[in-house]
Amino acid sequence: MRILLCATLLLVAVAAPATAQEEHATAPGALEGRPDARAVSPLQARIDAARPGDRIVVTAGTYRGDLLIDKPLTLVGEGRPLVEGSGTGSVIRVRAADVTIEGFDVDGLGRGDLGRDTSGIHVAAPRATIRNCRVSRALFGIYLREAPGSTIENTVVRGVPGLEAGEKGSGIHVWNTDGFTLTGNRIYDVRDGFYIQSSPHGYVARNIASDLRYGLHYMFSDDNTFEDNVFQNAAAGTALMYSRRIAFRRNQFLHNRGFASVGLLFKSCDDVVADDNLIADNARGIFLEGSNRTTFRRNIIAESDMAIVLYDSCTTTTFTGNSFVANLTPLTLSGRRTDAVFDGNYWSDNTYPDLDGDGFADRPYRLSNVFDHFRGNLTAADLFARGFAASALGAAEQAFPVLRLIPVEDARPLARPPALPGVPRPERQDRAARPAGLALSLAAIGLGTVTAAAGRMRSRARHQGAP
Numbered sequence: 273m274r275i276l277l278c279a280t281l282l283l284v285a286v287a288a289p290a291t292a293q294e295e296h297a298t299a300p301g302a303l304e305g306r307p308d309a310r311a312v313s314p315l316q317a318r319i320d321a322a323r324p325g326d327r328i329v330v331t332a333g334t335y336r337g338d339l340l341i342d343k344p345l346t347l348v349g350e351g352r353p354l355v356e357g358s359g360t361g362s363v364i365r366v367r368a369a370d371v372t373i374e375g376f377d378v379d380g381l382g383r384g385d386l387g388r389d390t391s392g393i394h395v396a397a398p399r400a401t402i403r404n405c406r407v408s409r410a411l412f413g414i415y416l417r418e419a420p421g422s423t424i425e426n427t428v429v430r431g432v433p434g435l436e437a438g439e440k441g442s443g444i445h446v447w448n449t450d451g452f453t454l455t456g457n458r459i460y461d462v463r464d465g466f467y468i469q470s471s472p473h474g475y476v477a478r479n480i481a482s483d484l485r486y487g488l489h490y491m492f493s494d495d496n497t498f499e500d501n502v503f504q505n506a507a508a509g510t511a512l513m514y515s516r517r518i519a520f521r522r523n524q525f526l527h528n529r530g531f532a533s534v535g536l537l538f539k540s541c542d543d544v545v546a547d548d549n550l551i552a553d554n555a556r557g558i559f560l561e562g563s564n565r566t567t568f569r570r571n572i573i574a575e576s577d578m579a580i581v582l583y584d585s586c587t588t589t590t591f592t593g594n595s596f597v598a599n600l601t602p603l604t605l606s607g608r609r610t611d612a613v614f615d616g617n618y619w620s621d622n623t624y625p626d627l628d629g630d631g632f633a634d635r636p637y638r639l640s641n642v643f644d645h646f647r648g649n650l651t652a653a654d655l656f657a658r659g660f661a662a663s664a665l666g667a668a669e670q671a672f673p674v675l676r677l678i679p680v681e682d683a684r685p686l687a688r689p690p691a692l693p694g695v696p697r698p699e700r701q702d703r704a705a706r707p708a709g710l711a712l713s714l715a716a717i718g719l720g721t722v723t724a725a726a727g728r729m730r731s732r733a734r735h736q737g738a739p
Contacts, residue, residue, distance in 0.1 A: 303365075303367070303396050303417075304361050304362050304365050304388065304394065305340065305365075305367075306340045306342075307337065307338035307339070307340060307358065307360075307361065307365075310358075311337055311338050311358035311360050311361070312337050312338060312339075313335050313336065313337035313338055313339040313355060314335055314336075314337065315330065315335050315337075315339055315355070316337070316339055316340065318330075319339065319340070319341055319342075319343075319345065319347075322343065322345055323343075324343045324344045324345070325344055325345070326345055326346070327345075327346040327348065328345060328346065328347050328348070329348050329349075329350055330347065330348065330349050330350065330353045330376070331350050331351060331353060332349075332350065332351030332352060332353050333353050333354070334353075334354045334356055335353060335354065335355050335356065336356045336358070337356075337357070337358050338357055338358050338360070338361055338362065338363055338364070338365070339355060339363065339364045339365065340365045340367065341364065341365065341366050341367065341368060341371050341373075342367045342368050343368045344368055344369060344370040344371060345368075345371055345372070346371075346372040346374070347371070347372065347373050347374070347376075348372075348374050348375055349374065349375035349376040349377075350375065352375060352376070352377050352406075353375075353376055353377070354376075354377040354378075354379060355376055355377070355378050355379070356379045356381065357378070357379060357380050357381055357384075357392075357410075358381075359380070359381040359382075359383035359384065360383070360384070361384060361385075361388065361390055362384070362389070362390055362391045362392070362393070362394035362415075363378050363379070363380055363391070363392050363393065363410065364376075364378060364392070364393045364394070365394050365396075366393065366394065366395040366396065366397055366400050366419075367396055367397055368397050369397045369398045369399050369400075370398075370399050370400075371395075371397065371399075371400050371401070372400070372401040372402075372403070373393065373400075373401070373402050373403070373405060374401075374402075374403040374404055374405070375403075375404050375405065376405050376406075377405070377406045377407075377408070378392040378393060378405060378406070378407045378408070378410065379392075379408055379409055379410075380392050380407070380408070380409045380410030380411065380432075381409055382409040382411075382432040382435075384410070384411045385411075386411055386412075386439075386440075386441055389412055389415050389417070389441070389445075390410070390411045390412065390441075391410055391411065391412035391413065391414060391415040391441075391445075392407035392408075392410035392412070392413050392414060392429070393405070393407060393413075393414045393415070394412070394414075394415045394417070395414070395415065395416050395417065395419045395422060396417045396418060396419060397419060398419060398420050398421050398422070399419075399420070399421040399422060400416070400419055400422040400423070401422070401423045401425075402414060402422075402423070402424045402425070402427055403423075403424075403425050403426060403427070404425075404426045404427065405427045405428075406427070406428045406429075406430075407427065407428070407429045407430070408429075408430045408431075409430070409431075409432050409433075410429075410431075410432070411432065411440050411441045412440075412441035412442055412445050413429030413431070413441075413442070413443040413444055413445075413459065413462060414427070414429065414443075414444050414445070415441075415445045415447075416444075416445065416446045416447065416449050416452060416471075417447050417448065417449070418447070418448045418449060419449050419452070420449055420450045420451045420452070421451050421452070422449065422452050422453075423452070423453040423454075423455075424444060424452075424453070424454050424455075424457060425453070425454075425455045425456050425457065426455075426456040426457065427456075427457045427458075428457070428458045428459075428460075429443040429444065429457065429458070429459045429460070429462065430459075430460050430461055430462075431443065431460065431461040431462035431463070431484075432461075433461060437463045437484075437485040438463070440462060440463050441462065441463055441467075442462055442463055442464045442465070442466065442467035442489070443457075443459030443460075443462040443464070443465045443466065443481065443484070444457065444459065444465070444466050444467075445466075445467045446466070446467065446468045446469070446471045446474070447469050447470060447471065448469070448470045448471060449471040449474075450471065450472055450473055451472075451473045451474065452471060452473075452474040452475075453474070453475045453476075454466065454474070454475070454476045454477075454479060455475070455476075455477045455478050455479065456477075456478045456479065457479045457480075458479070458480045458482075459479070459480070459481045459482070459484070460481075460482055460483050460484065461483055461484060462484050463484065463485050463486075464484060464485055464486045464487070464488070464489040465479075465481025465482075465484050465486070465487045465488060465503065465506075466479075466481060466487070466488045466489070466490070467489045467490075468488070468489075468490045468491075468493050468496070469490070469491050469492055469493060470491075470492045470493060471493045471496075472493055472494045472495045472496065473494075473495050473496070474493070474496040474497070475496070475497050475499075476496065476497070476498045476499075476501060477497075477498070477499040477500050477501065478499070478500045478501065479501045479502070480501070480502040480504075481501070481502070481503050481504075481506070482502070482503075482504050482505050482506070483505045483506070484505075484506050485506060485507050485508075486506055486507060486508045486509070486510065486511050487501075487503025487504070487506050487508070487509045487510055487525075487528075488503055488509070488510040488511070488512070489510075489511055490510070490511065490512040490513065490515065491512070491513040491514050491515065492513075492514050492515060493515050494515055494516045494517050494518075495516070495517045495518075496515075496518055496519075497518075497519045497521070498518070498519065498520045498521070498523055499519075499520075499521045499522055499523070500521070500522045500523065500696065501523045501524070502523070502524045502526065502698075502699070503523065503524070503525050503526075503528070503535075504524065504525070504526040504527050504528065505526070505527050505528070506528050506533075507528065507530050507533055508528055508533055508534050508535075508537060509525035509526070509528040509534065509535045509536060509551075509554065510525065510534075510535070510536050510537060511534075511537045511539070512537060512538050512539070512541050512544075513538075513539040513540055513541065514539070514540050514541070515541050516541065516542045516543050517542075517543045517544075518541060518543075518544045518545075519544075519545050519546075519547075520536070520544070520545070520546040520547070520549055521546075521547050521548055521549070521694075522547075522548045522549065522694060522695070522696050523549045523550075523696075524549070524550045524551075524552075524696055524698065525549065525550070525551045525552070525554060525557075526550070526552055526553055526554075526698065527552075527553045527554070528553075528554045528555070529553070529554065529555050530555065531555075532555070532556075533554060533555040533556065534554060534555065534556040534557075534558075534559045534581075535551045535552075535554035535556065535557050535558065535576070536549075536551060536557070536558050536559070537558075537559040537560075538559070538560050538561070538563045538566065539561050539562060539563070540561070540562040540563060541563045541566070542563060542564045542565055542566075543564070543565045543566075544563065544565075544566045544567070545566075545567045545569075546566075546567070546568045546569070546571060547568075547569045547570055547571070547694070548569075548570050548571065548692065548694035548695050548696075549571045549572075549695065550571070550572050550574075550695050550696055550697070550698075551571060551572065551573045551574070551576070552572065552573075552574040552575050552576070553574070553575045553576065554576045554577075555576065555577050555578070556576060556577065556578045556581050557573040557574075557576040557578065557579045557580060557599065558573065558579065558580045558581070559580075559581045560580070560581070560582050560583060560586045560589060561583040561585055561586065562583065562585040562586065563585075563586050563589075564586065564587045564588055565587070565588045565589075566586065566588075566589045566590070567589075567590045567592075568590070568591045568592075568594055569592055569593050569594070570593045570594060570690070570692050570694060570695065571594045571595070571695065572594070572595045572597065572692060572695050573594060573595070573596050573597075573599065574595075574596070574597040574598055574599065575597070575598050575599065576599050576600070577599070577600045577601065578599070578600065578601045578603075578604050579596050579599035579601065579602045579603065580602065580603045580604070581604045581606070582603060582604070582605050582606070582610060582612060583605075583606045583607055584605070584606065584607025584608060584609050584610050585607070586610070586612065587611055588611065589610075589611070589612040589613070590612070590613045590615075591612070591613070591614045591615070591617055591682075592613075592614075592615050592616050592617065593616055593617065593690060593692075594617045594618070595617070595618040595620075595686075595689050595690055595692060596617060596618065596619050596620065597618075597620040597689070598620055599620075602619060602621075602639045602640075603639040603640050603680060604640075605640055605680060610680060612680065614637075614639065614680070614681065614682040614683075615682060615683055615684055616632070616682070616684050616685075616686060617637075617682050617685060617686060618685065618686040618688070618689045618690055619637050619682065619685055619686075620689070622637045622685050624637070624685070625687070626687035626688075631686065631687055631688065632684045632685065632686060632687055633684075633685045633686070633687050636681040636682060636683050636684075636685065637681060637682040637685035638679075638680070638681050639680045639681065639682065640680050
């Protein structure tokens with residue numbers, strides 16, 4: 273019951289503040305056209321005079337007003353020229369295929385209309401390239417609307433300071449775009465770092481989304497790949513819904529805490545593969561509902577209140593070769609059954625020894641106990657999660673079972689933490705952003721590993737000394 277409530281509230285939180293945005297994305301209105309005379313940038317005359325395919329170099333300076341690019345052009349800034357919008361619409365509007373914008377600062381002045389998708393850079397044409405730009409104080413940072421084959425790289429987006437999440441848009445918003453590349457971008461203080469809807473065949477890599485509502489908000493988008501990204505300091509790292517064939521590799525989901533917060537959430541997503549990710553210091557590490565054929569391999573899930581929240585509506589879920597370290601609860605299962613397979617994972621609180629030296633503990637590791645059963649069905653159970661009563665109840669249930677619980681076990685738990693060289697470690701700039709919290713998290717992970725190892729040694733000694 274409690275988990276169902278949390279899931280419902282989470283999905284409402286995902287949808288409610290973005291209602292106007294998502295309704296508009298589903299049924300977009302007329303595109304912004306040429307700025308009127310009072311709002312136009314002095315650069316517009318150079319755009320109008322250029323021939324298709326020209327390269328226009330803009331020197332350093334401030335250029336006030338909005339700009340329409342309606343022919344294939346390359347627009348290059350030297351010395352970081354600033355394009356300062358009028359505050360009445362999108363600052364740069366791309367309406368022709370094969371446009372490149374490189375080396376500009378773009379300021380949206382913190383004004384505009386969410387219902388009209390007011391953006392720093394708004395693209396509604398194929399094969400745009402936006403490179404090495406900085407967008408600030410725009411309601412939407414960069415908006416790709418029906419812009420297949422477009423690329424955004426090495427660009428920084430900072431939202432409008434002081435606005436609530438529902439009053440501003442996404443850092444990078446992708447709608448109805450088949451094929452896109454988002455690499456090396458940094459996004460801060462917006463509603464959602466990346467909002468991706470109805471947009472398949474994308475590649476998202478080496479980005480950082482921090483200090484926002486959701487790092488990744490995503491739906492109805494198949495066949496996308498996410499590699500080497502950081503989603504941190506948010507209400508939720510990611511929320512993915514109604515999509516298929518998604519790959520997550522070497523990403524970091526860090527410090528996503530708050531009511532119903534989660535590092536990595538899948539709602540009705542099928543054929544997902546998550547390899548070599550770091551999921552640490554989240555209220556809930558992984559949340560799975562209504563999702564089929566999901567595979568987690570060689571990930572680190574650490575320092576979370578609940579490592580996994582799993583609904584019985586999920587089928588063919590597999591966890592293998594992962595390292596679960598210093599989580600308060602390994603698994604919260606909602607429902608009466610599960611066919612999830614846990615095989616060959618490391619659990620830091622597993623104290624069973626490896627007497628035969630084959631690398632696996634000598635007994636299966638049980639993921640759930642009677643308290644976790646209550647925790648998944650009683651709203652108030654979390655109040656006692658860290659107390660002596662929870663531990664005592666779990667121990668008593670093992671000795672004297674009184675409830676018929678769903679058996680969820682790792683049949684071959686690893687006796688030692690695996691090396692997992694593919695899992696990323698936090699970068700230097702991320703440690704600087706949250707030095708105390710991240711240092712504490714990493715220290716706790718190390719302490720959990722050492723404590724578990726000591727426990728196994730004591731248990732092995734007891735077994736060896738027994739008659």
